[in-house]
Amino acid sequence: MSKIKIAQFGLGPIGIETLRLAATKPWAEIVGAIDIDPEKVGKPLMEITGDTALRGASVHRSLDDLMAKGCPDVIFHTAVSKIKDACAQIEPIVRQGISVVSSCEELLFPQLREPELAVKLDQAAKAGNARVLGTGVNPGFVMDLLPVCLTGVCRNVRAIHVQRVVNASTRRGPLQKKIGSGLTPAEFERLFNEGKAGHAGLKDSAALIAHCLGWKLSELTETGKAVVASRDIRTRHVEVKKGQCCGLHQRAEATVDGEVRLTLDLKMYLDAPNPHDACQIEGDPPLNLTLNGGVAGDAATVASLVNAAPRILKSPPGLLLMTDIAVPCAA
Amino acid sequence: MSKIKIAQFGLGPIGIETLRLAATKPWAEIVGAIDIDPEKVGKPLMEITGDTALRGASVHRSLDDLMAKGCPDVIFHTAVSKIKDACAQIEPIVRQGISVVSSCEELLFPQLREPELAVKLDQAAKAGNARVLGTGVNPGFVMDLLPVCLTGVCRNVRAIHVQRVVNASTRRGPLQKKIGSGLTPAEFERLFNEGKAGHAGLKDSAALIAHCLGWKLSELTETGKAVVASRDIRTRHVEVKKGQCCGLHQRAEATVDGEVRLTLDLKMYLDAPNPHDACQIEGDPPLNLTLNGGVAGDAATVASLVNAAPRILKSPPGLLLMTDIAVPCAA
Numbered sequence: 001m002s003k004i005k006i007a008q009f010g011l012g013p014i015g016i017e018t019l020r021l022a023a024t025k026p027w028a029e030i031v032g033a034i035d036i037d038p039e040k041v042g043k044p045l046m047e048i049t050g051d052t053a054l055r056g057a058s059v060h061r062s063l064d065d066l067m068a069k070g071c072p073d074v075i076f077h078t079a080v081s082k083i084k085d086a087c088a089q090i091e092p093i094v095r096q097g098i099s100v101v102s103s104c105e106e107l108l109f110p111q112l113r114e115p116e117l118a119v120k121l122d123q124a125a126k127a128g129n130a131r132v133l134g135t136g137v138n139p140g141f142v143m144d145l146l147p148v149c150l151t152g153v154c155r156n157v158r159a160i161h162v163q164r165v166v167n168a169s170t171r172r173g174p175l176q177k178k179i180g181s182g183l184t185p186a187e188f189e190r191l192f193n194e195g196k197a198g199h200a201g202l203k204d205s206a207a208l209i210a211h212c213l214g215w216k217l218s219e220l221t222e223t224g225k226a227v228v229a230s231r232d233i234r235t236r237h238v239e240v241k242k243g244q245c246c247g248l249h250q251r252a253e254a255t256v257d258g259e260v261r262l263t264l265d266l267k268m269y270l271d272a273p274n275p276h277d278a279c280q281i282e283g284d285p286p287l288n289l290t291l292n293g294g295v296a297g298d299a300a301t302v303a304s305l306v307n308a309a310p311r312i313l314k315s316p317p318g319l320l321l322m323t324d325i326a327v328p329c330a331a
Numbered sequence: 332m333s334k335i336k337i338a339q340f341g342l343g344p345i346g347i348e349t350l351r352l353a354a355t356k357p358w359a360e361i362v363g364a365i366d367i368d369p370e371k372v373g374k375p376l377m378e379i380t381g382d383t384a385l386r387g388a389s390v391h392r393s394l395d396d397l398m399a400k401g402c403p404d405v406i407f408h409t410a411v412s413k414i415k416d417a418c419a420q421i422e423p424i425v426r427q428g429i430s431v432v433s434s435c436e437e438l439l440f441p442q443l444r445e446p447e448l449a450v451k452l453d454q455a456a457k458a459g460n461a462r463v464l465g466t467g468v469n470p471g472f473v474m475d476l477l478p479v480c481l482t483g484v485c486r487n488v489r490a491i492h493v494q495r496v497v498n499a500s501t502r503r504g505p506l507q508k509k510i511g512s513g514l515t516p517a518e519f520e521r522l523f524n525e526g527k528a529g530h531a532g533l534k535d536s537a538a539l540i541a542h543c544l545g546w547k548l549s550e551l552t553e554t555g556k557a558v559v560a561s562r563d564i565r566t567r568h569v570e571v572k573k574g575q576c577c578g579l580h581q582r583a584e585a586t587v588d589g590e591v592r593l594t595l596d597l598k599m600y601l602d603a604p605n606p607h608d609a610c611q612i613e614g615d616p617p618l619n620l621t622l623n624g625g626v627a628g629d630a631a632t633v634a635s636l637v638n639a640a641p642r643i644l645k646s647p648p649g650l651l652l653m654t655d656i657a658v659p660c661a662a
Contacts (some may be wrong), residue, residue, distance in 0.1 A: 019364045021486050024487075049369020108524060128569035137484050138616065141483065141484050142484075145480075145658060146480070148658060148659075148660050149476075149477070149480055149658050149659050149660070151638075151657075151659070151660055151661035152472065152633050152634070152635065152638050152639075152658070152659020152660050152661065153468050153473075153626055153634050153638075153659065154519050154631070154634050154638075155352050155357075155630055155633065155634045155637075155661075156661065157661045165422055210492040212660045213660070213661055218469070218537075232654050251397050259503075275643050284634075284660070285626060285627035285630045285631055286620065286624075287622060287626060288624055289621070289623075290620070290621045291618060291619065291620050291624050292619040292620075292621065293352065293619055295484055295616060295618060296616035299486055299615055299616045300484035300485070300616055302486065303483070303484050303486040303615075304483065305486050306486075307482075307483050307484075307485075307637075322658070323657060323658050323660060324657055325657065326654060326655055326656065326657065326660075327479060327480050327481050327653070327656075327657075327659075328480050328482070328484065328658075328660075329479075329480070329482055329483050329543045329544070329654060330482035330483065330485045330486075330487065330488045330544055330614070
């Protein structure tokens with residue numbers, strides 16, 4: 001079998017880790033990367049990633065420049081969270097027949113926020129004979145795909161409840177800031193309500209689950225509150241005083257026929273005890289799942305992206321959902 | 332969307348429950364059943380199942396007789412555990428263009444025991460433009476598909492360990508007998524070694540996991556021991572004296588490159604405390620899953636079969652594995 005030619009779009013920390021992981025896979029051949037940062041353009045990937053396995057490939061300023069060197073089969077896209085930005089970047093790629101696996105949270109279920117853009121992206125992918133998939137660990141696995149997967153052994157499902165508790169002290173700096181560490185609780189809540197802080201993708205996870213179960217949601221609400229530090233906390237990246245925000249408690253609730261049947265509850269804060277993921281299916285049979293210790297964020301996100309590449313290439317062209325393609329599997 | 336026309340092959344307890352569940356689904360239209368029992372042939376399904384939703388359909392003695400009344404899209408096959416028997420029954424069905432979802436344990440990964448039959452069945456299904464899938468709750472979900480699904484967020488996987496503890500007192504009579512209840516421990520172990528008692532499908536689950544991870548197994552062993560009753564036990568179906576067999580402890584181990592990297596451990600016995608399913612992935616990140624209370628057997632088996640029907644019809648024709656098709660989902 002010939003190797004899958006891989007390129008990377010966006011060389012932030014997740015993009016670099018994605019490339020490094022892909023370079024370890026015997027089925028992957030890294031052909032290059034795209035980034036607009038003038039500090040990076042033209043440099044060898046080996047220099048940027050420190051990974052000798054990436055020798056021979058370099059950073060290009062545009063898709064055209066990359067394609068002049070060779071056409072990848074799959075591009076990993078780790079550049080933006082907003083679907084509009086993602087579509088503008090991805091559409092030209094799929095039109096060239098290159099499939100895309102993206103970490104863009106809103107691409108998990110693009111039909112929620114931008115149904116018209118989703119149709120356009122689907123058409124562009126089909127026209128180019130390419131696939132597009134949004135995935136990751138959350139959204140993309142623990143709070144959506146895994147609960148859906150469990151319902152496969154249920155005769156019927158009345159309600160689904162998912163909880164995730166993340167100890168943010170173990171995560172990288174940008175995440176510790178995104179959850180409001182060091183802000184006053186009021187500041188965090190204002191930023192959350194403006195869409196400038198918080199976890200992206202919770203409503204998207206809820207919408208994907210509802211879509212899979214054929215639930216018509218009459219309401220889908222989301223709340224975000226600050227978790228207040230009960231003592232001073234210092235990590236490698238941030239310093240939080242007692243009384244300041246040290247993370248978030250975010251919650252999505254979906255109503256079907258006047259009844260709350262879907263709740264996704266996410267706590268992500270510094271020094272959170274007992275990190276775990278849990279899911280209860282109220283159904284026949286009822287199911288009660290715990291992932292003790294949870295799923296470590298960044299390693300798992302990168303793995304989700306890389307592991308998806310061989311699976312999307314076996315799927316028909318178009319805009320794909322995680323629940324449309326084959327079961328996740330370490331590739 | 333037009334309904335999926337459904338028929339049932341085999342009207343044992345699982346077959347009847349499968350039909351009854353399918354009849355509750357808005358996407359399904361039940362067109363009939365096949366069984367060789369002269370007591371059942373010709374009778375209305377409503378009479379056999381006691382379910383008024385099954386009015387209008389009846390039991391036929393053969394595929395030809397069923398087809399004379401109308402051609403189903405999908406047949407649920409719940410008749411045998413051995414792949415040779417299953418293939419003989421299923422091949423004529425798929426040649427007619429009818430897809431099959433089977434509870435035959437050895438069909439989970441037919442390449443293990445009968446690679447040549449698997450090729451033939453795949454060819455027959457493709458020739459008829461039909462799909463074949465072997466599934467269930469175990470094998471088919473808790474000890475194979477679910478562990479594979481977890482690895483989707485792992486950068487790499489060194490080993491997988493799965494445990495399942497079933498309280499057989501809560502299960503139906505045939506299962507309580509299949510696990511050796513009331514035999515002497517020596518009798519059970521003799522029958523197990525002759526392939527006449529025990530759980531079918533454990534090696535098949537191990538082989539499916541290894542296949543998905545690209546692991547070449549140098550060894551795949553299975554052991555079965557009696558669990559000995561520490562006191563007299565009486566259920567609705569069996570009576571077991573202290574010292575007799577009250578169930579089994581069955582275990583499969585798979586070796587890759589001289590190292591045991593895959594263990595599946597199944598305890599199924601009367602009055603087993605703390606029934607649960609658990610899985611540990613030794614990988615990056617490591618994962619530790621528990622299904623508290625486990626997955627109730629018969630309801631889940633029937634659900635697996637019925638929920639698979641819409642998914643296989645979206646897959647390309649041929650012999651399918653659970654890990655080839657879309658993620659399980661309550662349909």
